[in-house]
Amino acid sequence: xxxxxxxxxxxxxxxxxxxxxxxxxxxxxxxxxxxxxxxxxxxxxxxxxxxxxxxxxxxxxxxxxxxxxxxxxxxxxxxxxxxxxxxxxxxxxxxxxxxxxxxxxxxxxxxxxxxxxxxxxxxxxxxxxxxxxxxxxxxxxxxxxxxxxxxxxxxxxxxxxxxxxxxxxxxxxxxxxxxxxxxxxxxxxxxxxxxxxxxxxxxxxxxxxxxxxxxxxxxxxxxxxxxxxxxxxxxxxxxxxxxxxxxxxxxxxxxxxxxxxxxxxxxxxxxxxxxxxxxxxxxxxxxxxxxxxxxxxxxxxxxxxxxxxxxxxxxxxxxxxxxxxxxxxxxxxxxxxxxxxxxxxxxxxxxxxxxxxxxxxxxxxxxxxxxxxxxxxxxxxxxxxxxxxxxxxxxxxxxxxxxxxxxxxxxxxxxxxxxxxxxxxxxxxxxxxxxxxxxxxxxxxxxxxxxxxxxxxxxxxxxxxxxxxxxxxxxxxxxx
Amino acid sequence: xxxxxxxxxxxxxxxxxxxxxxxxxxxxxxxxxxxxxxxxxxxxxxxxxxxxxxxxxxxxxxxxxxxxxxxxxxxxxxxxxxxxxxxxxxxxxxxxxxxxxxxxxxxxxxxxxxxxxxxxxxxxxxxxxxxxxxxxxxxxxxxxxxxxxxxxxxxxxxxxxxxxxxxxxxxxxxxxxxxxxxxxxxxxxxxxxxx
Numbered sequence: 001x002x003x004x005x006x007x008x009x010x011x012x013x014x015x016x017x018x019x020x021x022x023x024x025x026x027x028x029x030x031x032x033x034x035x036x037x038x039x040x041x042x043x044x045x046x047x048x049x050x051x052x053x054x055x056x057x058x059x060x061x062x063x064x065x066x067x068x069x070x071x072x073x074x075x076x077x078x079x080x081x082x083x084x085x086x087x088x089x090x091x092x093x094x095x096x097x098x099x100x101x102x103x104x105x106x107x108x109x110x111x112x113x114x115x116x117x118x119x120x121x122x123x124x125x126x127x128x129x130x131x132x133x134x135x136x137x138x139x140x141x142x143x144x145x146x147x148x149x150x151x152x153x154x155x156x157x158x159x160x161x162x163x164x165x166x167x168x169x170x171x172x173x174x175x176x177x178x179x180x181x182x183x184x185x186x187x188x189x190x191x192x193x194x195x196x197x198x199x200x201x202x203x204x205x206x207x208x209x210x211x212x213x214x215x216x217x218x219x220x221x222x223x224x225x226x227x228x229x230x231x232x233x234x235x236x237x238x239x240x241x242x243x244x245x246x247x248x249x250x251x252x253x254x255x256x257x258x259x260x261x262x263x264x265x266x267x268x269x270x271x272x273x274x275x276x277x278x279x280x281x282x283x284x285x286x287x288x289x290x291x292x293x294x295x296x297x298x299x300x301x302x303x304x305x306x307x308x309x310x311x312x313x314x315x316x317x318x319x320x321x322x323x324x325x326x327x328x329x330x331x332x333x334x335x336x337x338x339x340x341x342x343x344x345x346x347x348x349x350x351x352x353x354x355x356x357x358x359x360x361x362x363x364x365x366x367x368x369x370x371x372x373x374x375x376x377x378x379x380x381x382x383x384x385x386x387x388x389x390x391x392x393x394x395x396x397x398x399x400x401x402x403x404x405x406x407x408x409x410x411x412x413x414x415x416x417x418x419x420x421x422x423x424x425x426x427x428x429x430x431x432x433x434x435x436x437x438x439x440x441x442x443x444x445x446x447x448x449x450x451x452x453x454x455x456x457x458x459x460x461x462x463x464x465x466x467x468x469x470x471x472x473x474x475x476x477x478x479x480x
Numbered sequence: 481x482x483x484x485x486x487x488x489x490x491x492x493x494x495x496x497x498x499x500x501x502x503x504x505x506x507x508x509x510x511x512x513x514x515x516x517x518x519x520x521x522x523x524x525x526x527x528x529x530x531x532x533x534x535x536x537x538x539x540x541x542x543x544x545x546x547x548x549x550x551x552x553x554x555x556x557x558x559x560x561x562x563x564x565x566x567x568x569x570x571x572x573x574x575x576x577x578x579x580x581x582x583x584x585x586x587x588x589x590x591x592x593x594x595x596x597x598x599x600x601x602x603x604x605x606x607x608x609x610x611x612x613x614x615x616x617x618x619x620x621x622x623x624x625x626x627x628x629x630x631x632x633x634x635x636x637x638x639x640x641x642x643x644x645x646x647x648x649x650x651x652x653x654x655x656x657x658x659x660x661x662x663x664x665x666x667x668x669x670x671x672x673x674x675x
Contacts, residue, residue, distance in 0.1 A: 353578070354578065409574060409575060410571070410574035410575070410577050411574035414641070444641040445640065445641065446561075446571055446574075446577060446578065446637070446640055446641070447577070447582075447638045448578065450638055451631070451634055451635045451638045456583070456638070458580075458584075459581070459582075459584050459634070460583070460634065462581075462584040462588075463552060463584060463588070463591075463630070464549070466587070466588055466591060467548040467549050467552065467591060468545050470595075471540075471541040471544030471548065474544050475537055475541040475544055476537075478599070479540045
């Protein structure tokens, strides 16, 4: 366009020079362009009149000089030389509409939705009168005040219209104009075009907004958004009990039905649910997001023995939400004691339920005073049954902690059993308990007293005497 | 094995039931005979009162003792270990079963549950003339055999889960024999022993 304008000015400037050469004085010629006087230009006399010959470079040089030396006169010169372009007679501006197929079904759009919008242009002018048409699609998103151009320029040449209908289309396919929108609501489209004579916008060129079938002067769509969701079953922290330097991983999966990218923030909370730190990742919908504790340096030695919890906040830029608070991980304390060789022995090989059993554990406890060790046994009849507690003090030597007791009753007969020691400090395996299982079943024998024992004699005598006493009393009371 | 033991239990109950039927039949027969001969208007209770014979305090006491022991012996033999009734046995109460006084509780419990039949059944003896020899056998032999049955049952409980069929059958015989002996006045009444 600039080049065209420059050519027009040059042509216009030549005209007054020609007029001046012919003796016609333009009004008001307050100044005349000075000759550069170089070898490429010259003056001649013809019929007593001085004729100045200018080549193109001189002319341009003079124009540039004039524009700087005397801008007011230069502007006046331009005004004199301006000749408005007059469209041909009977010329009518082309009709331009937005064609949006399936407009009813697609009236609601999301930020990621690829739009296919067309310009439908009808030019009733004869081909010799038609001019090129330049089109832009413009859009105004929710909360925006002005239209902005989207997609690239489309051009329709004079001969590119259908010979039958004098119409043609241009498309803008695969547009995602509101990808970065932070609001939902009304989205408006219009077409800006220029037909070499005038510039038009489809939203203002018609007296009334046009809408018929899938054709619009102004296309209005509803930009909507679906919030992302968390797959609660996928939320995990593994392992839930670990040392501070173990590879602890937080994992979760989020999905956005619109396919938006999801900003996921992991909030690490202390045991009072106060936030310690948070980290954010942007992930595609439906993919697992992983926060590796070692990568982010979430835990240190100072965290040994502490319990943590966590939650996620997540959003797609428009809607955000948070998960519930999940427990974990529990950072295992640093080992204070070393335990080994849990063992159990029955008083003899019969392994009766009424016998004593000797439970033992080797403990090296160099630091902890009053280390408490509890013994638990477990049978189907008495699961996790507490038996006894022993307390030991710190020592550099390995100590044998022994429980010699009768842990079972008759309901445990003919059953296997397990046992474990639970201690008040953490062992070398970051655990607070160690145990084992019995080598075999408890003897199925139920009655522990032999037939010839005093207990049996007492039992039978007690029954006989009771029966006799009943007989005597009843006979005296009812039979006499 | 289990089915046979149940049959043997059924035999004991059948003998008991048969004795009760015979006893009632005898009384009814006498009642009807007396009513025919006297044309009188009296009740069964009145007849029973007239038919009563004193059997002696010692005899009555021993019969009460014997019947109490009979029910205790039957419970010890059939309901002590899970060998016969898996879910209905004394060992289902493991805390009592493993206590030193467990068999006392069990025996007293059985006496409490069978108190009424053990007290009511001996009343039938006062309607029968019981021969002296039988009376002596009933008085001395029945409690002795029942005590033996109880001891054998205790032995079976002490060795459980081992079993000893011979001991069990001995225990059963020691239970069945006194039962028949205790009910012998009723059975002998068929020959006209009722007064």
